[in-house]
Amino acid sequence: MNNTRNYDGLIFDLDGTLWDSTQTIADAWNAAASKFDFMDTGIHRDDIRRTAGMPYDAIYDKLFPSLNNEQREQLRAESGKLELAYLQKQGGILYPELEQTLKQLQTKYKLYIVSNCQSGYIEIFLKYNKLESYFTDIACFGDKRLPKGENIKQLVERNKLQQPVYIGDTQGDYDASVKAGTPFILAAYGFGEVDTEVESINSFAELQELI
CATH class of the missing domain: 3.40.50.1000 (HAD superfamily/HAD-like)
Structure with missing residues (x-):
């Protein structure tokens, strides 16, 4: 020692x-994505793992490069809200x-x-x-x-x-x-x-x- x-x-x-907490976050983000018709791909816990440690905003830039700024901001706001709600119930x-x-x-x-x-x-x-x-x-x-x-x-x-x-x-x-x-x-x-x-x-x- x-x-x-x-x-x-x-x-x-x-x-x-x-x-x-990657599975809980993936669940929350998928729930958020389902609310927008511009989202046609799912989010996997591995997507969350490989962006771990990045600033919160930068994660969305990396994972969703095809979205325009307005779409990305809509998704980020809804995902962030649901992420906290899911974590309060499910934790990690x-x-x-x-x-x-x-x-x-x-x-x-x-x-x-x-x-x-x-x-x-x-x-x-x-x-x-x-x-x-x-x-x-x-x-x-x-x-x-x-x-x-x-x-x-x-x-x-x-x-x-x-x-x-x-x-x-x-x-x-x-x-x-x-x-x-x-x-x-x-x-x-x-x-x-x-x-x-x-x-x-x-x-x-x-x-x-x-x-």
Whole structure:
């Protein structure tokens, strides 16, 4: 066990790091798509997985390039509304031993979440899983429409963290941590991978051993 880093804050990505909500989101987006005659293709959970970590608005640009701006905005608004409604009812799948691990980590570190999701998404994750008490602060793209790196940086500054680390599962998460000037740990069990050699964990519970 490496105890030389003395982290004072653990900042987590959400999707692919703390839980997998891709099926619920796909269900919600398909329900939204069915309301528009310009949508003739279905949305699969793999579509959600491969766009995980991207800013919320950019996901629609990538998945629906044939739509014009007005159509994309209509779909995004309806999908976003239904996504939150579906998540409130169905939630997602927590990674194994997540709450037990958070409970242990909380005895040593302050815990935070920074995600590229829409406003309200992190709050639903916390409420649905009854995890509010574990986290000190959160930030997301939807609040101020800031890139993840800037949200990490602002969270670090307002919480006066001296030695934080960001834990995420995609190249975008790693890039954001670099821009924010924070060390990075890869959640290798998640949705993506990183093209740089970094410290990694193969399960959420492994984080206790690493730090």
